[in-house]
Amino acid sequence: MRWPSLWASYPSQQDEANKKLGTNTSQTPGEALDSFLSTSKSASTSPPSRKSADWSSLITTTSSQLFFARENILPTAVLTGTCLALYAFYRSYLRRIPVAGNISPGFFRKRSLVGRVTSVGDGDNFRVFHTPGGRLAGWGWLPWRRVPNEKKELKNKTIHIRLAGVDAPELAHFGRPAQPFSQEALTWLTDYVLNRRIRAYVYKRDQYDRVVATVYIWKGLLRRDVGLQMLRAGLATVYEAKSGAEFGVGLEEKYRKAEWWAKLRKKGMWVVAKKNFESPREYKTRHGSETTVEAAKGK
CATH class of the missing domain: 2.40.50.90 (OB fold (Dihydrolipoamide Acetyltransferase, E2P))
Structure with missing residues (x-):
């Protein structure tokens, strides 16, 4: 199952993610999706398992790694600054004053x-x-x-x-x-x-x-x-x-x-x-x- 590796920043993290989830890297994308859907369906009708806990932990860990990765900090800061600057410009120069x-x-x-x-x-x-x-x-x-x-x-x-x-x-x-x-x-x-x-x-x-x-x-x-x-x-x-x-x-x-x-x-x-x-x-x-x-x- 390859799609969870989208949250990983580096190849080694992708391998670790697949290993934690016990996925077969030789699966085709279609087989991986079918496998994930069947797993999710069974998980929704059964008590929480260790594997679902591992899955939640993996999402939290890899998401934080992605956010704080060096290559992502600058674009995030630029996007946030641009949005704030546009909003300030609108409030100062483009917002209509009614009375x-x-x-x-x-x-x-x-x-x-x-x-x-x-x-x-x-x-x-x-x-x-x-x-x-x-x-x-x-x-x-x-x-x-x-x-x-x-x-x-x-x-x-x-x-x-x-x-x-x-x-x-x-x-x-x-x-x-x-x-x-x-x-x-x-x-x-x-x-x-x-x-x-x-x-x-x-x-x-x-x-x-x-x-x-x-x-x-x-x-x-x-x-x-x-x-x-x-x-x-x-x-x-x-x-x-x-x-x-x-x-x-x-x-x-x-x-x-x-x-x-x-x-x-x-x-x-x-x-x-x-x-x-x-x-x-x-x-x-x-x-x-x-x-x-x-x-x-x-x-």
Whole structure:
């Protein structure tokens, strides 16, 4: 019976295995198989014998010898390492993040998100369906890598993004009147980003479960900062807060220059006379609580 010798690493071990099992090495493979099947059948209906004990001992011994054989250690280590590396790569770069709450703290300020904008809620925030890896990972051309179109399919599957460093005029919330140019800001942002692929450099998650981020979009061959373009269009102000204002590295000065440029040319909301102008910050203060207004925008 030759097949047990498959567990042996060397010819001497094969001979020893056949000797322990009392097999006839002159048997043909067919005869060896018939012999083994008849032995197994009789063993299943009779009490355990010394030969079955020898058989179990042989399997344990030869299996351990095979595992720890020098020629097998390196391939096993390489295979295990490769599997672990692929799993780590998937978790870091290809696993989809459904909502803001699933972003780990270590992700912020170190990584970016790629996705498609599925809806725009206000002049400075929108929702993104995360598509890790982009087109290289199959998004947009593989059947199982598609962005849903129906609202019910998108429920609890999008990340709420708040543009970092900018503040757009406020829409009407909770019976409060809308600010001038709030609808223009919403229309501009919708036309600019809706159904487009974006990259968001994320900084933190705010108390309304939105991710504060600097967002970029490709327009032709150029990458555009969405917040910066809003400031240049005169449809947002630089975000002013006592604490917690977020800007990307080196972006605050650039944002303030863009706001100054829009004021100088009376772009967008800056066409309003200075004495009649009310910034989004002043609007929130006048209505008593920034928290209430921001909470309405977060919904």
